[in-house]
Amino acid sequence: MHVHSMKSKKVHLHQQFQYQRKVVLHLYSTLIRHQSKMTLTTSLRSCRLMRHYRKKRRRYVKKIGSLPSQTLRVFDIMKVCRISRNTYHRHQSSYIIPSIVNAWQTEQTSLVERLKGMEGGIHLTGDGRCDSPGHSAKYGGYTVIEQRINKVLDTQLVQSNEVTSSNACDLEGLKRCLTLLTETHELDVASMVTDRHKSIEKYLREETPHNPHTAELKHHFDAWHIAKGLGKKIDALSKKKGCEDVGLWKKSIIHHMYYVAGTVPEGQADLLGEKWKSVANHVQDIHEHDTEIYPMCDQDLSQLSC
Structure with missing residues (x-):
């Protein structure tokens, strides 16, 4: 019984450590990758993690007697991954930010x-x-x-x-x-x-x-911003009593707005307005309108099943 509990304890501690080991390996690979470019990008948070995990090595060794060899190598790597706060900010102001600004310009x-x-x-x-x-x-x-x-x-x-x-x-x-x-x-x-x-x-x-x-x-x-506002108004209307079915037409109404914006030539504001207002008839399967500017829906709209 005692042997079984000790084995379960080791397995639990090892599983608990796996995610932490992956985080440290990622931090170390990032550090080595950027050191060659003189842009040391290790964050202050990573420094705190490394100090925390060095303490955990001693604690885990005392608890379970030994650690996997790969985990031990990670702890050994941490010894060289230490920089101070001043060093971090000095590298940032001297190398990282000027490099980004120069590349952008x-x-x-x-x-x-x-x-x-x-x-x-x-x-x-x-x-x-x-x-x-x-x-x-x-x-x-x-x-x-x-x-x-x-x-x-x-x-x-x-x-x-x-x-x-x-x-x-x-x-x-x-x-x-x-x-x-x-x-x-x-x-x-x-x-x-x-x-x-x-x-x-x-x-x-x-x-x-x-x-x-x-x-x-x-x-x-921008039509996207107009469509976003229109969608919010339709959602608010569909929550009112007796207007629930309006929400079912939300997608089609927004598509109609995009269609009108994309097909009406520039400068024809009257046609754009009449074509947009035709959606009230179109959702009722009515494709002929009482207006001279836009008397009938376009062919691709009238063939849709409403």
Whole structure:
């Protein structure tokens, strides 16, 4: 009975140690891989883990008498994987951050030179992202992508105390991106796609016409953001008594919105509105409408089974 309990204890302790051993091996392989590039990326957390596991080696040896040879080798490896807090931050500021900044600036310069050789100006898509949800974010980043080459042209980080509120970080980030691209790199912006941010909409409508590089800029709203808001409204409506069936049409209604946005030519706002409102008849299997602009559903819509 005593022999059986000792064996079970050894097995339990060994299984408990397997995950910890894998973590340490991963940390060590990461350290060795980056040491050759003079970018020592071992985190402060890994240093604490290593000190913790060195103590565990002595404790485990006392409990079960011996450890597997592979586990012992991991503990021996830990002896060389120690760096201080000051060393970590010194390597970070001297090697890691400058290398990242230099690589980004080199890539950004090559993208700008590539776009200068393309005609028609650049077509941007921009969106912001905060470090936390809601209106209490400390940092907000804004990124712009060129649609034709599908590459990030610029990204700006704005701290909330630089502007009036965290909600204004998106507008400030957009201003910085456009300033860099138009004034520093002298690129002409032909179009800009954003979400329905009121401050951004006002800025692009009133301020950009005064800049020669953005005088012809056309502002568009991202259909994904509109679809997201529409989906939330449908979900809220479907929870009301007698409106449960509306939720069954959520996917089809959103697809109809994407279809309208993708098929109506630019500048035909009246047709876009009538085509969108036809969804009320379409869900009832009615494909003829009392309007001269859009009297009948398109062929691919009328053939669908409603």
